[in-house]
Amino acid sequence: xxxKLQRFSLYFLCLQTGVTLGFNEKILAEVGxxxxxxxxxxxxxxxxxxxxxxxxxxxxxxxxxxxYNRQNTHNKAVPGSDRFNIxxxxxxxxxxxxxxxxxxxxxxxxxxxxxxxxxELIVFEVSAEPSNILLMSENLKLxxxxxxxxxxxxSWLKNGVKIADGPNVEVKNxxxxxxxxxxxxxxxxxxxxxxxxxxxxxxxxxxxxxxVYMSGKKPITLPFIFNFKVRDSxxxxxxxxxxxxxxxxxxxxxxxxxxxxxxxxxQKCQTKSDPKDLxxxxxxxxxxxxxxxxxxxxGEREKKLQREVCVANIxxxxxxxxxxxxxxxxxxxxxxxxxxxxxxxxRHENKSYEICxxxxxxxxxxxMTIAPEMTGNWTCGVFIGEKRLASTNLTLELQQGFLSSxxxxxxxxxxxIVFLLIVIILTIMIARHRRVVCTTAAKTEHIIRILxxxxxxxxxVGLSIQ
Numbered sequence: 001x002x003x004k005l006q007r008f009s010l011y012f013l014c015l016q017t018g019v020t021l022g023f024n025e026k027i028l029a030e031v032g033x034x035x036x037x038x039x040x041x042x043x044x045x046x047x048x049x050x051x052x053x054x055x056x057x058x059x060x061x062x063x064x065x066x067x068y069n070r071q072n073t074h075n076k077a078v079p080g081s082d083r084f085n086i087x088x089x090x091x092x093x094x095x096x097x098x099x100x101x102x103x104x105x106x107x108x109x110x111x112x113x114x115x116x117x118x119x120e121l122i123v124f125e126v127s128a129e130p131s132n133i134l135l136m137s138e139n140l141k142l143x144x145x146x147x148x149x150x151x152x153x154x155s156w157l158k159n160g161v162k163i164a165d166g167p168n169v170e171v172k173n174x175x176x177x178x179x180x181x182x183x184x185x186x187x188x189x190x191x192x193x194x195x196x197x198x199x200x201x202x203x204x205x206x207x208x209x210x211x212v213y214m215s216g217k218k219p220i221t222l223p224f225i226f227n228f229k230v231r232d233s234x235x236x237x238x239x240x241x242x243x244x245x246x247x248x249x250x251x252x253x254x255x256x257x258x259x260x261x262x263x264x265x266x267q268k269c270q271t272k273s274d275p276k277d278l279x280x281x282x283x284x285x286x287x288x289x290x291x292x293x294x295x296x297x298x299g300e301r302e303k304k305l306q307r308e309v310c311v312a313n314i315x316x317x318x319x320x321x322x323x324x325x326x327x328x329x330x331x332x333x334x335x336x337x338x339x340x341x342x343x344x345x346x347r348h349e350n351k352s353y354e355i356c357x358x359x360x361x362x363x364x365x366x367x368m369t370i371a372p373e374m375t376g377n378w379t380c381g382v383f384i385g386e387k388r389l390a391s392t393n394l395t396l397e398l399q400q401g402f403l404s405s406x407x408x409x410x411x412x413x414x415x416x417i418v419f420l421l422i423v424i425i426l427t428i429m430i431a432r433h434r435r436v437v438c439t440t441a442a443k444t445e446h447i448i449r450i451l452x453x454x455x456x457x458x459x460x461v462g463l464s465i466q
Contacts, residue, residue, distance in 0.1 A: 025118075028186065028194040029099045031125040039092035039109035040117055048112040050086050052094045054078070055105045060094065062086040064112075101125055101147040123147050126184050126196050135239065135296050135303040136204025140171040144184050144196075157183040176202045176227050203228050203239035203296060204305055205278075211337045213312045213382070213390035220285045222246065222309045224292050229275035233260045237299055244294035246280055254280055256294065263294070287313035287336050310337035316380045316394040319367075325398055327370055331355070333380035333392075334363045342382050342389065349377040356383070372398065 029035045039050065050062040060081050076082050080103060083096045092111060096103070104123040108116055129141040144154055144167050156164045159180045163169065171178060179202045187193040208223035234240040241263035244256030254265050265280045280292070293306040312335050319330035333344050344364040345356040353374065357364040368374065375398055381391030 026120045026122060026188075026190070026192045028188075028192060029103075029121060029123050030196045031100060031123060032098055034097045035095065035099045035121070036087075036091075037094040037107050037109075037119045037121065038117075039094065039111065048088075048092075050088060050092050050112075051110045052084075052086065053108040053110070054081075056108075059107065060084050060086055062088050062092075064088070099123055101145075104147040122150070122188070124184075124186060124196065126198050128182075128198055128200060130301060131298070132198060133201045133203065133237075133239070133298060134174055135298055135301065136176055136202055136305055137173050137303055138301070140174050140178075140200065141168070142170075142182055142184070142198065143168045144186065146186075150188065152189075153187045155185045157185065174202050176204045176206060178202060179227075203298070205294075205307065208307075210308065211310050211312050211339060213314070214285050214287060215390070217284060219281055219283045220311060222280045222282060222290055222292060224278040224280060224294075224307070226276045226278060230263050230278050231273075231275040233262045239296050239298050242295040242297050242302060244292075246282075247291045247293070248286060248288065253282065253290070282311075285311050287311050312337035312382075312390070314380060314382065314390055314392040316378075316392050318394070318396070323370055323396060323398055325370060325372060328367060329370055329396075330365055330367045331378065331380075331394070332363075332365050335382060336362065338362045338382060339384060339389075342384050345381055345383050347379050347381070348374070349379075370396070370398070 025038065027035060027037060037052075039052075049064050051058060052060045057078070059078060060076055076084075080100070083098060083100075083103075084094055085096070087093045087095060092109065094107060094109070099121075101123050104121050107119045107121060109119070110116055124144055124146045126142070126144045129143075130138065134140055142156065146152065154165065154167050155162055156169045158178075160183075169182075179200055181197050182200055183195050183197045185193065185195040204227065206225045206227055208225050212220050212222060214220055228239055230239075230241055240261035241256065241258050243258060244263065245252050246254040246265075254267070256263050257266055257269055263278060265278070267281050267283075268279075278294070282290070288311060290309045290311060291306060292309065293304060295302055295304050297303075314333065314335045317332045319332065320327065323329055331346055333346060335344065338344070338360060340360045343356050343359050344361065345354060346364065346366060347354050355364070355366045364380070375396045378394045378396060379391050380394065382389045
């Protein structure tokens with residue numbers, strides 16, 4: 001009977017212990033966040049003495065009598081407890097707004113006339129290096145550690161999509177498109193799990209067209225758009241511009257003006273525009289590559305960022321200057337820059353003819369036999385699908401035949417006028433000679449000379465007409 005009683009007592013003790021352990025809670029918290037360790041509701045909301053112990057030692061005590069006498073109600077026993085407060089009344093929870101790694105441990109709540117309740121606090125720290133605000137092209141390192149040190153499974157998600165497993169993850173040469181929420185999901189051995197999110201912001205320039213097409217010598221704009229207000233003076237510890245240049249080949253075209261961290265190009269400093277827009281105007285552009293550079297800084301960290309913009313020029317020509325019907329000519333078109341999916345296309349003004357090259361090729365040559373309907377305006381342009389990005393015109397004209405040439409008819413008219421003048425002059429001369437010559441023989445000889453002279457004149461006129 002005695003042995004049975006001992007067995008029953010041991011069984012009851014184990015059962016009681018099991019129930020107590022079953023009610024122990026695990027709180028998974030993140031450094032710097034607010035936590036509330038539950039104690040349990042008071043009966044009828046009575047104001048009772050409450051004591052929270054940490055790892056078996058008094059941590060914080062709330063004295064109901066002192067509260068009644070409007071005295072200091074909280075006694076703090078150990079370093080770090082000053083960040084904690086007991087919420088008396090209904091909850092009696094132990095709370096802090098900035099939990100730290102050193103706060104991890106087993107907390108026990110004791111209330112007057114109440115049973116003991118234990119809560120295990122596990123604290124995790126998710127860190128981002130060099131910061132949660134980065135400059136474009138920096139390397140981001142994310143890591144997680146716990147207190148107490150323990151084994152746990154970790155997976156990382158970027159905007160809800162899994163990117164890695166393990167306590168550490170690295171993103172090299174980060175871009176502004178990789179800004180977003182990086183979530184660390186933790187699972188410990190007993191099945192408890194939680195997720196913590198780290199917001200990562202990357203400062204730099206956005207994706208802009210890398211090709212700008214020029215038209216003659218008209219000014220162009222080189223796009224340089226940022227995802228923060230680079231033209232305004234920044235707040236402390238925010239990204240700011242330090243210096244910058246625009247270069248063509250090895251020559252500096254423009255130098256950035258920076259005043260108290262607010263940046264602008266000299267020609268646009270007085271222009272009111274989008275504070276994120278640092279595009280530059282080039283008044284006399286040249287075809288080729290322009291390099292845009294800027295140095296950004298956050299605190300003591302700085303990065304030189306650069307992008308290249310190609311100024312493209314479309315040129316057109318034919319393989320012959322004088323074109324006649326049924327002759328073979330080659331239409332030539334070229335550009336020094338073209339998009340990967342862009343195509344050069346020749347199009348006739350009446351859209352009867354269209355000739356396109358392969359995507360990404362900057363030269364297009366088409367040999368054809370010229371017919372009258374092929375004459376007129378031809379346009380060579382850069383197309384992406386049906387969208388025309390830029391174009392240049394070329395006019396084809398057939399060389400005209402001799403009889404239909406304006407020069408021929410001009411020669412005929414001039415010759416006729418000259419002939420008429422000669423006839424008038426000869427008539428006047430004949431009339432004068434009639435009065436001077438008296439004898440018949442003299443008249444006959446004079447007439448022969450005149451006819452001979454007429455003959456020579458008519459001969460030379462005929463040669464000039466031919």
